[in-house]
Amino acid sequence: MGKKDKRSRDEFEGDVYTSNPNPYLAHASSSSSLASAPSSSKMRINMDASLPPAPTSGPFAGLIPGQTTAKQAMALEDGHANPFTGRAFTKRYRDILAKRRELPVTAQRDEFLAMIQRSQMVVLEGETGSGKTTQIPQYLLWDLLPHLNGKMIACTQPRRVAAMSVAKRVAEEMDVEIGAEVGYSIRFEDCTSNKTVLKYMTDGMLLREAMMDHDLSRYAAIIIDEAHDRTVQTDILMGLLKDLCAKRRPDLKLIVMSATLDAEKFQKYFNDAPLLSVPGRTFPVEVFYTPKPEPDYLEAAIKTTMLIHATQPPGDILVFLTGEDEIEDACRRLRGEADRLRSRAAHDAPKPGPLLAVPLYSSLPPHQQQRIFDAAPEGGRKVVVSTNIAETSLTIDGIVYVVDPGFSKQKVYNPRIRVESLLVSPISQAAARQRAGRAGRTRPGKCFRLYTEESFDKDLLPQTYPEMLRTNLGNIVLQLLNLGVQDLVHFDFMDPPAPETLMRALELLNFLGAITDDGELTRTGQLMAEFPVDPEFSKMLIEAPHYKCSMEMLTIVAMLNVPNVFLRPNDRKKEADAAKAEFAHKDGDHLALLNVYHAYLHNQRDAKWCSANYLNPRTLKSAENVRTQLSRVMTRVGLPLVSGDASKKAYYDQIRKCMTSGFFMQVARAERGGKYTTVMDNQTVFLHPSTCLLTNAEWVMYNEFVMTSNHYIRTVTAIEPGWLLDVAPSYYDPKAVPEGPARDDLARIAKTRAVAKAIEDRKNKKARTDEEDQMMLEQGRAAQKQGRGKQERRRK
Numbered sequence: 122m123g124k125k126d127k128r129s130r131d132e133f134e135g136d137v138y139t140s141n142p143n144p145y146l147a148h149a150s151s152s153s154s155l156a157s158a159p160s161s162s163k164m165r166i167n168m169d170a171s172l173p174p175a176p177t178s179g180p181f182a183g184l185i186p187g188q189t190t191a192k193q194a195m196a197l198e199d200g201h202a203n204p205f206t207g208r209a210f211t212k213r214y215r216d217i218l219a220k221r222r223e224l225p226v227t228a229q230r231d232e233f234l235a236m237i238q239r240s241q242m243v244v245l246e247g248e249t250g251s252g253k254t255t256q257i258p259q260y261l262l263w264d265l266l267p268h269l270n271g272k273m274i275a276c277t278q279p280r281r282v283a284a285m286s287v288a289k290r291v292a293e294e295m296d297v298e299i300g301a302e303v304g305y306s307i308r309f310e311d312c313t314s315n316k317t318v319l320k321y322m323t324d325g326m327l328l329r330e331a332m333m334d335h336d337l338s339r340y341a342a343i344i345i346d347e348a349h350d351r352t353v354q355t356d357i358l359m360g361l362l363k364d365l366c367a368k369r370r371p372d373l374k375l376i377v378m379s380a381t382l383d384a385e386k387f388q389k390y391f392n393d394a395p396l397l398s399v400p401g402r403t404f405p406v407e408v409f410y411t412p413k414p415e416p417d418y419l420e421a422a423i424k425t426t427m428l429i430h431a432t433q434p435p436g437d438i439l440v441f442l443t444g445e446d447e448i449e450d451a452c453r454r455l456r457g458e459a460d461r462l463r464s465r466a467a468h469d470a471p472k473p474g475p476l477l478a479v480p481l482y483s484s485l486p487p488h489q490q491q492r493i494f495d496a497a498p499e500g501g502r503k504v505v506v507s508t509n510i511a512e513t514s515l516t517i518d519g520i521v522y523v524v525d526p527g528f529s530k531q532k533v534y535n536p537r538i539r540v541e542s543l544l545v546s547p548i549s550q551a552a553a554r555q556r557a558g559r560a561g562r563t564r565p566g567k568c569f570r571l572y573t574e575e576s577f578d579k580d581l582l583p584q585t586y587p588e589m590l591r592t593n594l595g596n597i598v599l600q601l602l603n604l605g606v607q608d609l610v611h612f613d614f615m616d617p618p619a620p621e622t623l624m625r626a627l628e629l630l631n632f633l634g635a636i637t638d639d640g641e642l643t644r645t646g647q648l649m650a651e652f653p654v655d656p657e658f659s660k661m662l663i664e665a666p667h668y669k670c671s672m673e674m675l676t677i678v679a680m681l682n683v684p685n686v687f688l689r690p691n692d693r694k695k696e697a698d699a700a701k702a703e704f705a706h707k708d709g710d711h712l713a714l715l716n717v718y719h720a721y722l723h724n725q726r727d728a729k730w731c732s733a734n735y736l737n738p739r740t741l742k743s744a745e746n747v748r749t750q751l752s753r754v755m756t757r758v759g760l761p762l763v764s765g766d767a768s769k770k771a772y773y774d775q776i777r778k779c780m781t782s783g784f785f786m787q788v789a790r791a792e793r794g795g796k797y798t799t800v801m802d803n804q805t806v807f808l809h810p811s812t813c814l815l816t817n818a819e820w821v822m823y824n825e826f827v828m829t830s831n832h833y834i835r836t837v838t839a840i841e842p843g844w845l846l847d848v849a850p851s852y853y854d855p856k857a858v859p860e861g862p863a864r865d866d867l868a869r870i871a872k873t874r875a876v877a878k879a880i881e882d883r884k885n886k887k888a889r890t891d892e893e894d895q896m897m898l899e900q901g902r903a904a905q906k907q908g909r910g911k912q913e914r915r916r917k
């Protein structure tokens with residue numbers, strides 16, 4: 122038994138600590154713990170009221186939370202039985218354990234523990250594959266033993282697929298069932314139980330939990346992984362947790378893990394927290410560059426992949442592309458090329474093996490994403506073609522080759538014209554290193570960069586530009602307000618967003634009725650924050666019962682929150698367009714989406730029916746899933762699920778009007794020559810060629826602004842300008858609208874309405890006066906009659 126251990130034993134058995142070097146226990150008040158101590162003198166007493174007494178028997182006997190040494194923990198890991206389950210360790214566990222002990226991070230287990238036992242916050246920087254994501258949470262688990270006080274350890278990931286797959290790996294490493302001691306939580310899926318002590322989750326899920334419980338009291342420690350990714354959610358979590366640690370949870374441990382050399386910036390942000398650098402990686406990765414720039418990265422990626430397949434020793438391939446359509450297209454082409462290669466192989470030459478091409482992108486349902494872990498075909502190869510969601514934390518066993526064209530789709534936001542778009546842009550050097558790091562995890566690897574070395578050095582930014590600085594903040598501001606952060610201007614952002622972007626977000630929320638003029642969250646705002654979608658969509662859902670179209674709005678919002686359902690293969694564009702026209706609605710694309718969804722259900726979700734109609738069955742399935750989740754939120758917050766009468770003329774008007782209540786800021790008016798002008802920002806735009814709109818609508822609302830050589834508006838529906846005055850009277854006060862035909866129209870409608878109202882008022886007033894005259898007349902007659910009656914009676 123170690124020295125520390127012996128001392129703890131002596132002090133714990135029936136007595137109170139007198140001196141405690143552990144900051145985890147340091148803030149405890151002795152009187153409170155004494156008062157709550159059981160009378161038995163044999164009971165161990167812990168000074169921290171938030172921690173239960175450490176056990177005197179069983180596998181964890183003698184371990185004091187926050188004081189465990191690596192040696193003690195490793196002795197338990199090496200033991201006969203799993204201390205968590207009581208079951209004997211399996212052979213597979215021991216095999217994996219041997220490999221884990223070879224990871225670079227193992228050498229620094231003691232150093233890490235000493236740091237986290239001394240300091241509330243630690244920044245950890247390590248090479249890809251050094252063991253951060255899988256090992257550090259387990260080190261903490263053995264140290265804090267959070268199960269002893271019913272708390273958990275959380276490890277956040279920017280991406281769902283990583284949270285799920287790492288949790289599964291760690292459950293295997295700990296020899297427990299996934300969902301029991303080790304679990305994961307991602308949007309729309311919670312795989313945890315009351316046994317869970319280590320939870321991998323997306324940063325977005327932890328933020329949602331923080332809305333319910335501002336102190337995150339269920340957690341003993343939180344690890345923010347892949348902090349260098351700098352997603353908006355990660356940045357907000359860092360700000361919130363920093364504040365929480367300082368003000369309300371001195372007992373909470375916080376570890377921020379990053380793969381890059383930017384660790385100093387994190388260290389500084391976290392009040393000069395100690396830094397642990399983990400050098401070294403698992404296996405070497407050889408990097409190759411192209412001698413000259415490639416004119417078409419997609420073609421180059423396919424060519425390189427086929428070349429590897431035809432000439433390189435066994436091993437699977439991971440190819441990075443930018444989006445769903447491109448990936449599906451590449452998978453089809455790779456399958457075709459591989460088949461051709463096999464059929465063309467000379468009789469006497471060795472035949473290249475079969476090739477399994479698997480796509481990976483965020484909108485694929487989770488079970489389909491899991492296909493990337495399928496084994497390669499016998500004697501052949503697996504190629505995973507993925508967006509940058511495979512860039513971090515993922516280990517796909519068998520990947521030896523990485524093909525990196527150097528691009529990804531990135532958000533860009535222009536607050537001046539309030540347009541957010543996804544643009545294919547060059548990745549950063551840090552992202553390129555991450556990509557290369559997907560090889561060399563379970564054996565040595567090779568990375569083929571489809572750009573020159575000079576380009577890597579000179580053209581790629583060292584770090585990924587924080588998402589916070591290039592995104593629309595509407596949803597984030599709503600979340601922060603719901604988390605109780607009132608002073609957004611002074612919120613401790615690592616990189617504060619541009620004031621104009623923040624102002625635009627506040628303006629949007631104010632016009633949507635989510636916040637007051639003083640920036641306080643309204644009841645509508647609180648309801649809006651419950652929905653995991655952009656504020657315009659949640660506003661539509663909240664307004665839906667008023668327009669008697671909750672069911673329709675759920676469908677439309679769900680369909681707009683999944684990728685495009687319409688397929689349009691290059692060689693069958695005409696047929697695909699004809700199939701799409703069958704679903705068209707004269708008033709626009711949103712109603713066409715409603716038609717598609719109804720037809721999908723009517724045809725029993727049949728995949729064959731989908732492909733005959735050029736619809737993507739996977740996307741429709743996702744839409745159904747999103748719709749279910751949203752309808753659960755509506756029910757939970759008490760919004761009635763009502764529907765109108767589709768045979769009535771007003772039915773579609775009500776739906777369009779409800780959509781306008783959310784998207785009134787995205788409206789354009791027709792000009793001559795098929796052009797439109799956005800009403801408030803005066804941008805000239807065209808209807809996207811994909812539109813189903815069949816009328817020459819003068820006024821339209823749109824969902825997306827697409828920037829190419831021309832500016833297009835996509836997913837468009839005809840609206841009445843008068844609705845704008847109904848749903849957003851102050852935004853569309855004609856005085857606030859820029860001069861031009863739109864303003865003239867609105868002013869004319871406002872004036873006509875004012876005149877009509879005046880006439881109505883006068884009519885009402887006249888009706889009132891006539892009514893009053895009539896009443897007085899009748900009263901007079903009655904009085905006369907009464908008077909005559911009296912006279913007669915008197916006469917008699």
Ligand SMILES: Nc1ncnc2c1ncn2[C@@H]1O[C@H](COP(=O)(O)OP(=O)(O)OP(=O)(O)O)[C@@H](O)[C@H]1O
Nearest residue numbers: 249250251252253254255290403514516518562563
């Ligand atoms: N599912 C798995 N199958 C086989 N080996 C795995 C698996 N997951 C992890 N490993 C092994 O553990 C090593 C460390 O993985 P881990 O995810 O902890 O690294 P990391 O330092 O967090 O890297 P990164 O920052 O790139 O995610 C891998 O390189 C690999 O050898």
